[in-house]
Amino acid sequence: MKVVLIGVGQAGGKLTQALAEFDYEMDFDAVRGALAVNTAKTDLQTLDIETQLIGQDRVRGHGVGGDNELGAEVMQEDAVEVMDGLDGKITAEAEAIFVVAGLGGGTGSGGAPVLVRELKRVYDVPVYTLGILPGRGEGSMYQANAGRSLKTVVREADSTILVDNDAWHDAGESVEAAFDTINRNIAQRIGLLLASGENVEGVGESVVDSSEIINTLREGGIACLGYASAAGGETAEDNINAVTSITRSALFTGTSLPDAVTADAALLVVAGRPDAIPRKGVERARSWVEDQTGSLQVRGGDFPLDSDRIAALVLLGGVERSPRIDEFMERARQAQEEQEQVDHTANFQNDELDDLF
Numbered sequence: 001m002k003v004v005l006i007g008v009g010q011a012g013g014k015l016t017q018a019l020a021e022f023d024y025e026m027d028f029d030a031v032r033g034a035l036a037v038n039t040a041k042t043d044l045q046t047l048d049i050e051t052q053l054i055g056q057d058r059v060r061g062h063g064v065g066g067d068n069e070l071g072a073e074v075m076q077e078d079a080v081e082v083m084d085g086l087d088g089k090i091t092a093e094a095e096a097i098f099v100v101a102g103l104g105g106g107t108g109s110g111g112a113p114v115l116v117r118e119l120k121r122v123y124d125v126p127v128y129t130l131g132i133l134p135g136r137g138e139g140s141m142y143q144a145n146a147g148r149s150l151k152t153v154v155r156e157a158d159s160t161i162l163v164d165n166d167a168w169h170d171a172g173e174s175v176e177a178a179f180d181t182i183n184r185n186i187a188q189r190i191g192l193l194l195a196s197g198e199n200v201e202g203v204g205e206s207v208v209d210s211s212e213i214i215n216t217l218r219e220g221g222i223a224c225l226g227y228a229s230a231a232g233g234e235t236a237e238d239n240i241n242a243v244t245s246i247t248r249s250a251l252f253t254g255t256s257l258p259d260a261v262t263a264d265a266a267l268l269v270v271a272g273r274p275d276a277i278p279r280k281g282v283e284r285a286r287s288w289v290e291d292q293t294g295s296l297q298v299r300g301g302d303f304p305l306d307s308d309r310i311a312a313l314v315l316l317g318g319v320e321r322s323p324r325i326d327e328f329m330e331r332a333r334q335a336q337e338e339q340e341q342v343d344h345t346a347n348f349q350n351d352e353l354d355d356l357f
């Protein structure tokens, strides 16, 4: 799928760059444009992709400090500039636009939903969000911000692919190390999904194409991606069981949103050397995904790739009724209440100080 990526905020910019780099190193050419937008100048200076600083009048390049309402306002005020900057980058060949952001911060959290809405007004291709949910251990400001951002961005975007920061890293890693692992995994796994259907020589009828990704995400709402891989056997026949077993792992343990299984639609992509991908195995695994997700719209296909490994990607569309999302929204609601109490106490103390002087 030919895409243009727009990262908003620090995490959004880092991830956009990581996705663009992976796509370039693998020679996929699925990423046709990449831009990072931020209110914090220093965050943009560390990136090699094109950047755009917004909100200079309001925050003078210093960022919005976790204030996502300010992030949304600044994006709205500078929307014309951002859209002008994108003019020419989003060409007719683009099949989708991805707005990438950490939902728990300020600039990405507030700015992404606004930018998605603006993009949808102008472009006919689907506008998706790739959103990062804060892990359970992150503070209440992050949880509350992400709750409001998620609610809004899901309303605006054609679909929102979520990566939970508690997934896609090893248990016990420090936050910093975990971010590096998660970012690498996002670049590779989301990168493979975007590239499936691209740069394929000798296209067969079982090869996945972009329309299958778009159709899987068509119902809107929240989506997630599962991934697992294994060493491949010599022949396709050798790999029948491997395909079933990696598909299982992708759905149950390799998912970007743990415990999200019930879905409106799904797409199973099996990547590997064309002669090592078993037709029968892919079909069997596809129908297993149908049983597990309870969806009758489960597509399946190959992604020919010159690798000794065999990998399964399971894209699930319409997972918003999952227990994980309920749990997160409850956590965000409680965090918002805590935040309000903190604000109230702060005001009270300020009032006291005012009285003294």
Ligand code: GDP
Residues within 6 Å of the ligand: 008, 009, 010, 011, 012, 014, 064, 065, 066, 101, 102, 103, 104, 105, 106, 107, 108, 109, 132, 133, 134, 135, 138, 142, 165, 179, 180, 182, 183
């Ligand atoms: P912004 O610059 O104001 O948009 O804020 P950030 O992009 O730093 O967003 C903060 C949120 O993004 C935090 O809640 C983290 O969950 C997440 N985050 C920040 N940096 C990274 C990163 O490098 N990788 C991942 N996976 N998440 C990050």
